[in-house]
Amino acid sequence: MIHKPLDTTSLMQRLDQRSRDIFREIVEGYLATGEPVGSRTLSKSGIALSPASIRNVMADLTDLGLLESPHISAGRAPTHTGLRLFVDGFLEIGEPTRADRQEIDDRLKSAGTDIEAVMGEASGILSGLTGGAGLVSSPTRDAIVRHAEFVPLGGKEAICVLVTEDGDVENRIIDIPEGLPITTLMEAGNYLSTRVRGRTLSEVTNAIREELRTHRAALDQAASSLVEQGLAQWGGESPGRGRSLIVRGRANLLEDAQAAEDLDRVRQLFNELERQQSLLDILDTTREADGVRLFIGSENQLFPLSGSSVIVAPYMGGGKQVIGALGVIGPTRLNYARVIPMVDYTAKVVGEILTARRKKDAKG
Structure with missing residues (x-):
């Protein structure tokens, strides 16, 4: 389900069990707080090693390019490569919670079958539930x-x-x-x-x-x-002509900025968000994938310097054909275990609503 641009398998094979345990604790701690995790914190978390031994393992993980020290401290945070390894090798992706599914169902169904209303509601849902910016592209006319x-x-x-x-x-x-x-x-x-x-x-x-x-x-x-x-x-001169994109929750990206360099990255991201066609191109990469795609940091050519993650999923019309896509842009410390299945589930519900609407129009 997850896009894998790196050979994370070989990276994983270079880690022994002790390194894996410490790496996982660091990433989970960083994703929960947004702060680097130090050896003393790890020694109190149940890892049966001294702070000195933990620091040695952290140094090895840093040499592998999986950790970095973003501030002048003994703490470490995952690099983009480290986050990719964590998502591919450690993260367990389940289903959205019952509460999340219920809210997604209720809000999308309340939007009716008007395409613009469904798109707007879906973008707002993704923004509100994930703390990032929600993106939804209008359906294409490129059906069979x-x-x-x-x-x-x-x-x-x-x-x-x-x-x-x-x-x-x-x-x-x-x-x-x-x-x-x-x-x-x-x-x-x-x-x-x-x-x-x-x-x-x-x-x-x-x-x-x-x-x-x-x-x-x-x-x-x-x-x-x-x-x-x-x-x-029928748009033959310019595939996708006339398509639109709805973005909700830009303010969430500002709230997550914690330093001046963070604000600079967010401003750059805002500039990129104005390039609608480029965003549509990113969302359209889901046509080539089986389910959700995840881009972390520089993996995303549109936002390589913004320190952002992009999670996108296709929604389908009748005949299981991809007609559009939706997703979330947020900080790299998104709660991937929650956001990935939420994006996937929202895409499925949007596809079902639009398919039902088209069938109704065809009968009418």
Whole structure:
């Protein structure tokens, strides 16, 4: 379920049981308090070693790049590499608590089936329950197509109709030459429907345009123009065009800042949060993953210097196809054991709500 950009297996093999116990205590203490953990604290936590022996192990873990001393003290905190090792090798991911599930269910269901309302509520839920900033991208139109056709409206207009495998029906009005024969509309619709059926528009758009450009398609100029308009209306020129992103809880990131350098990192993060397309690109990486993805610190190319963690998960429409994503941005000391399953569960509920809405629209 978790993205693994590092070879944490080999790192784990270099740690004996004593090193693993001390490393785990340090990380758990840091995640709970946000403060470095010292040898004296560890010696009082039940580890049967002297402070001097613990310090030796801490020095070894520091040499491996798993710990660092962020302040002038004897305490240590996990590096981003150390956090990745902890998540991959030590963290037990379960289900959200009953209270968290109940709140997510109640609040999302109260939002109804309006897409914007569901997105806004989901982002607010993630922000409020995790203490970070919640992110939710609107669903894409890039679903598998069942049928396409052009229907005349009279005069100089026609409707381009697209029906997806999950039952979603979308219409776009396009301009056509006055007096265009119905047979031309049917020809264009049959051509487009045959080539996209069972696939997504993004998969076939370039191939169709190349076929039209090189005159391999058995279509006259008027029908070819209709097909081009249909592709353009459905976002073929810019996949994801028209999508939106809702961000809630920016203030939470400020509250977590504890020093001047923290504030600088948060300001930089705020600047990056304004780059909506870049955020959509990060969320869209979930299309290539099986479930939740986690980026810690520099693993995330969008926020490499912000000292942040990003947890994202896809939500799906009918047919188990990814149509969008949601997630959380927060400090690297997020409560991963709680936040990861919460993000995953929220994505599942959002997908169920949107799928139910589309089925209802298709019947209506």
